[in-house]
Amino acid sequence: MSGRADSDPLPDTQADDAAGLDDERAEQAGDGEGEARRARWAAAGTGGVLALAGVAAALLRVAGSAPVLVPAAYAGGAAVCGLAAVLGVRGRTRRALWLLVAGLLVMALGDQFD
Numbered sequence: 001m002s003g004r005a006d007s008d009p010l011p012d013t014q015a016d017d018a019a020g021l022d023d024e025r026a027e028q029a030g031d032g033e034g035e036a037r038r039a040r041w042a043a044a045g046t047g048g049v050l051a052l053a054g055v056a057a058a059l060l061r062v063a064g065s066a067p068v069l070v071p072a073a074y075a076g077g078a079a080v081c082g083l084a085a086v087l088g089v090r091g092r093t094r095r096a097l098w099l100l101v102a103g104l105l106v107m108a109l110g111d112q113f114d
Contacts, residue, residue: 036091043088043096047081050100054078054107066114073110077103 058074080103088096 036093039093040088040091043093043100044085045088047083047085047088047096047100047103050103051078051082051085054081054103057107061114070110070114073113074107077105077107077110079103080106 054074055078058071058078061071061074080099084096084099084103087093087099
């Protein structure tokens with residue numbers, strides 16, 4: 001017998017490194033899921049609030065002496081923002097964002113006709 005009999009084998013550093021990377025990847029995936037969840041909630045909440053605001057503005061304009069195009073624009077913008085809220089809940093946050101912008105543009109254009 002040659003060498004030391006009581007020596008421990010060298011630790012397997014590659015296995016430790018791989019386990020550390022797996023933990024890091026799992027942590028990053030969890031962070032990504034949290035960000036996606038927050039984006040869905042933000043898109044859905046913003047779309048819902050803007051849709052309600054558009055409907056309220058349309059109802060107020062119908063009761064007033066505004067041209068017919070004004071409440072129609074508010075109602076159309078509210079419908080687009082409502083669709084954005086639905087898409088936000090389903091995870092289509094990029095499309096929801098663009099629809100929110102489009103809905104607000106329609107409402108702003110309707111306000112210009114007043």
